[in-house]
Amino acid sequence: MRRPRLPAWTATLTWKAAVFITVMCCALAALLGVLVHVSVAGQTVKDSRDKALGRLDEVSRLYESGEPLPRFAGVDPEGLPGSLRALAARGDRGTMVTEYQGRPTMWAAGPADGKALAVRVDYTSSAATIDGLDRSILGSSVLAIGATLLVGAFAVTRITRRLHLTAQVARRISAGDLDARVNDPRTEDPSRPQDEVATVSGALDTMASSLQRKLQTEQRFTADVAHELRTPLTGLSAAAELLPEGRPSELVRDRVQAMRGLTEDLLEISRLDAGTETVDLAVHDLGPLAERVVRASGTATEVRITRDATVETDKRRLERVLGNLVANAHRHGLPPVVLSVDGPVVTVRDHGEGYPEYLLAAGPQRFRTESGGKGHGLGLTIAVGQAEVIGAELVFANAPDGGAVARLALPEYVRFADPDGEADDGAVDGARGETDGGARGETDGRAAGSAGS
Structure with a gap:
């Protein structure tokens, strides 16, 4: 039987600390409550027993002298517990707490001519004292547990907040932000004692x-x-x-x-x-731009335009990315190589063995290839870098039926309507003219000759 999966928040340090503090507080409160209850209840019962036995001694003297007995005493009185009656009949003395006429009563009995001479003492105040003590113990335990939880949660939250900050900085460093630092104040001041979190933060900053x-x-x-x-x-x-x-x-x-x-x-x-690259943004039609890149590459690449789109991007850098993807597909894959345009998304696919596992897991690595062909592993590295510069998302995957798939998602240009309800195409037309005039001259031969991974 499969065990149910716990929510993700149950794995956090704050939750575990809260559970630990709660369990320990409850255990400590229960232990102290039992000790106090046993001590106070025992002392209260002892006082009531001594009082009842003292009255039994007085009543015994009255019984022996033949004087009348008080109202709270009698020989085999009504309500006397049977076990206590049998104890007195055997010649022993004893006490017991029972209910008499709906009230807690302490009985004391002793032998008297083969019968039981007994007295009763009202035990209501003593029972109320023990009940009040139990309620006080329970209430104080709840308050103590709540206060301890608040203080503990505050202390643990401060630690976890510092740990989260350290983890966030580590993720920023792994993403390429090498200027990210934790800068824990405890590590900057040598005179302050350092805890384990400060030690980890300082080690991370030193490593970065x-x-x-x-x-x-x-x-x-x-x-x-x-x-x-x-x-x-x-x-x-x-x-x-x-x-x-x-x-x-x-x-x-x-x-x-x-x-x-x-x-x-x-x-x-x-x-x-x-990180010194600057972009020259302009508005371009993506379909014609992709077709020109394929023509400039001089390769037998099929172009499929499902839905054209207008994008705002740096034309030279986009041509560089697409050219490297096409060249890499021809160099390391098998034909047919297809470049598809579906809105602001461009997909380049071949029908070879697909991308290696290391590339899918960690991205392209410079000077590393596994296909046995020519190449120095810089083409896809450049494609990824240029895609990041122009704000596009480049994803590598393998098709289920075989072949490598590179998917480039670009930011789409949104046309705003003028007051007359017509789209403002002036910028688009101007960009299209600029693109048509210089696209082929700006697409250098390196688009098809420097890919590889």
Whole structure:
């Protein structure tokens, strides 16, 4: 039988602490209440028993002297418990609390000529004292538990709030915000004692600072290397053009071109990592733009436009993203490769083996490929970075019937109607003219030559 799943809030530290405090308070209150009840009740019963036995002694003297007995005494009186009557008949003395005429009564009995001489003492006030004590214990226990819960919840909430802040900062760091810090005041002041939460917060801040320095060093190194390679590569490219025609010169030019593409990709990734990119937003029709990207790539890619849409984006960066996705599909997948436009969503699909598991789990990783083909793993990395710059969402998945699927969701442009009820298409028309005039010239050959993952 499957166990029912508890709500998520039952796993929180606050709830567990509240349950623990409540259980411990209840156990402590019950223990103290029982001890107080037993002590006070025992003392009250003892006092009443001593009083009843004292009266029994007085009544015994009166009985022996033949004097009349008081109203609260008698020989085998009505209401005397049978067990106490039998005890007195055996020659022993004893006491017992029972109900007599609807009131709590303490009986004391002793032997008298084979019968039971008994006295009764009103036990109402003593019983009321014990009942009042029990109510006071219960009420004070409830108040103590409530006050302890409030204080405990306040203390635990302060700790959990700091833990939540630490977890939030850790998520921000994992998302790429390397400037995020907890900055717990206990870690900044060495004179203040540090608890475990402050220790964890300080360790997280130290780790983030170290990670940030290492990444910045790597970024600067990559950018410097790529920048320094541009000059010798330019000279090498010019020298390759002077070689006589033939297979060796073609191989040299091809390798030089590949080196130039890799260098430009490294520079582009460095700029994306540095977060210094700015976007040039304009309004464009997505269908025609996607068709131009496919034509510029020179690949046999099928374009399907289910529903065209107008988007506000940076045309050059969007062409870069789509070009890399198309090139990656042809390089690492199998035909047919289909680019679909459905509203503001563009999907690029091939019919190969699909994306590797590491890519689906953690995204593209530079300089890592598993398909055995050419590529250095920078194409999809650049696509993801450029998509983030233009505010688009790029998701990678594998189709159920095989093949890799890249889905790019863009922010759709909303047209506002003028007072006459007609849509304001002026900006769209102007953007369309600008796009038609320079799209092909701005789409460089790297759109199809620098993808890979």
